[in-house]
Amino acid sequence: MKQKYDVVVIGAGCIGASVASHLGELGCANVLVLEKEKLIGTGSTAKCAGGVRAQFSTPINIYMSHYSIREFETLEKEYGIQFNQCGYLFVVRNEEQKERYLKNMEIQQSYGVDVRFISKDEIAALAPNYGLDNVLGGTFGAKDGLIDPSMTVDAYFKRARKHNIDFETETPCTGFKTAGNRITHVITPKGEVACDMVVNAAGPFSKELGKMLGFEIPIEPVRRMITTTGELPFVTNKFPMVVDVTTGMYMHKEGNGLLIGLANKNEKPGYDENIDTEFLDEMLTTALEVMPYLENAEIKTQYPGTWGGLYEETPDHHSILSYVPQFSNFIVAGGFSGHGLMHAPAAGRAIAELVTKGTCDTFDLKPLRFTRFAEGDLTKERNVI
Numbered sequence: 506m507k508q509k510y511d512v513v514v515i516g517a518g519c520i521g522a523s524v525a526s527h528l529g530e531l532g533c534a535n536v537l538v539l540e541k542e543k544l545i546g547t548g549s550t551a552k553c554a555g556g557v558r559a560q561f562s563t564p565i566n567i568y569m570s571h572y573s574i575r576e577f578e579t580l581e582k583e584y585g586i587q588f589n590q591c592g593y594l595f596v597v598r599n600e601e602q603k604e605r606y607l608k609n610m611e612i613q614q615s616y617g618v619d620v621r622f623i624s625k626d627e628i629a630a631l632a633p634n635y636g637l638d639n640v641l642g643g644t645f646g647a648k649d650g651l652i653d654p655s656m657t658v659d660a661y662f663k664r665a666r667k668h669n670i671d672f673e674t675e676t677p678c679t680g681f682k683t684a685g686n687r688i689t690h691v692i693t694p695k696g697e698v699a700c701d702m703v704v705n706a707a708g709p710f711s712k713e714l715g716k717m718l719g720f721e722i723p724i725e726p727v728r729r730m731i732t733t734t735g736e737l738p739f740v741t742n743k744f745p746m747v748v749d750v751t752t753g754m755y756m757h758k759e760g761n762g763l764l765i766g767l768a769n770k771n772e773k774p775g776y777d778e779n780i781d782t783e784f785l786d787e788m789l790t791t792a793l794e795v796m797p798y799l800e801n802a803e804i805k806t807q808y809p810g811t812w813g814g815l816y817e818e819t820p821d822h823h824s825i826l827s828y829v830p831q832f833s834n835f836i837v838a839g840g841f842s843g844h845g846l847m848h849a850p851a852a853g854r855a856i857a858e859l860v861t862k863g864t865c866d867t868f869d870l871k872p873l874r875f876t877r878f879a880e881g882d883l884t885k886e887r888n889v890i
């Protein structure tokens with residue numbers, strides 16, 4: 506670790522690693538990535554379900570997914586990361602849901618997303634043994650799929666290292682030195698680092714960096730749970746990510762079985778990542794409603810078969826990719842609200858442009874600006890799970 510860098514990125518999850526890699530690609534290589542843990546990529550990124558989809562309800566999220574899917578395809582070729590484009594299927598069970606998802610589909614198609622409405626029979630063929638009671642069909646995005654989170658971080662790490670970007674693990678940012686509206690130094694237990702620019706990529710801990718600087722960053726950590734099954738022979742690589750719109754329960758192939766996730770709507774913000782056994786019972790009850798066949802499956806109810814992790818939630822379920830009014834050289838790259846892995850490529854590119862050019866040409870980042878909360882100008886992403 507040197508004493509002075511052009512840019513210090515705080516956090517080495519998929520976002521920090523992607524930002525570093527994209528900075529390197531744009532010729533900005535005097536960059537330090539600080540990570541408080543022993544290893545990079547062990548925060549929310551490691552807990553994530555790996556879903557990648559372009560089926561969103563707002564143009565900015567659709568654009569970011571488009572960009573990211575293309576980059577995942579490249580990373581697959583260049584670094585051999587696993588990107589299984591098995592598709593994403595939103596299953597609807599009543600007319601209101603069908604109408605809503607058909608409307609979403611029209612918006613997505615108008616932005617060039619490969620998505621179509623499929624029948625109950627097609628669902629049965631794609632996702633054998635899925636519960637089809639009352640099912641009217643579903644929207645299916647054929648280019649969507651599953652990406653390996655650790656391999657993604659590793660690929661970005663390797664790309665960043667090609668540009669000699671430094672990663673310093675076991676080195677938390679514990680504070681800042683400022684002069685007027687500029688940050689001059691990042692403080693760590695290993696010493697102070699002078700810098701021209703700071704990127705907050707601390708994931709669910711993003712708001713803690715805001716506290717150190719005396720202002721509020723509206724990103725809340727919220728626990729989400731995942732469980733997995735033992736072997737299920739009918740679950741092949743073609744089994745898509747299936748989301749039951751009624752309950753929000755999602756499932757996809759993991760190992761030789763299924764990974765199953767559900768949001769606890771009553772979960773309060775906080776840093777607790779432990780397994781919530783009461784909610785796990787609720788998850789399993791819902792899983793049996795959605796897929797009665799699971800009665801026959803082994804459910805791995807203990808860690809590491811079941812785990813908790815933290816979403817980084819914003820009030821409108823959109824990320825913040827933005828400078829802030831409080832400090833002229835501080836950028837927030839967080840608050841992805843459950844879609845940070847799938848948007849890591851786009852976010853990395855966007856932040857690298859903000860750092861090197863002051864603006865972003867690849868995306869119109871207005872919907873993701875920091876000041877939208879104070880302005881009350883919020884558009885909610887409706888397709889969150």
Ligand SMILES: Cc1cc2nc3c(=O)[nH]c(=O)nc-3n(C[C@H](O)[C@H](O)[C@H](O)COP(=O)(O)OP(=O)(O)OC[C@H]3O[C@@H](n4cnc5c(N)ncnc54)[C@H](O)[C@@H]3O)c2cc1C
Pocket residue numbers: 515516517518519520521539540541542545546547548549550551552553554555556557676677678679706707708709710729730731766813814815816817838839841842843844845846847848
């Ligand atoms: C159960 C679950 C399922 C999910 N499923 C999906 C999915 O299917 N698809 C998808 O796209 N997303 C999904 N997500 C969301 C996704 O995991 C996150 O949006 C994404 O990982 C955020 O990446 P990040 O790099 O911002 O955060 P993190 O991976 O948490 O990285 C932030 C890093 O910053 C470090 N850090 C924090 N504070 C400091 C500090 N002060 N100094 C130094 N380092 C610090 C942390 O240790 C951490 O390594 C899921 C999340 C969960 C919990």
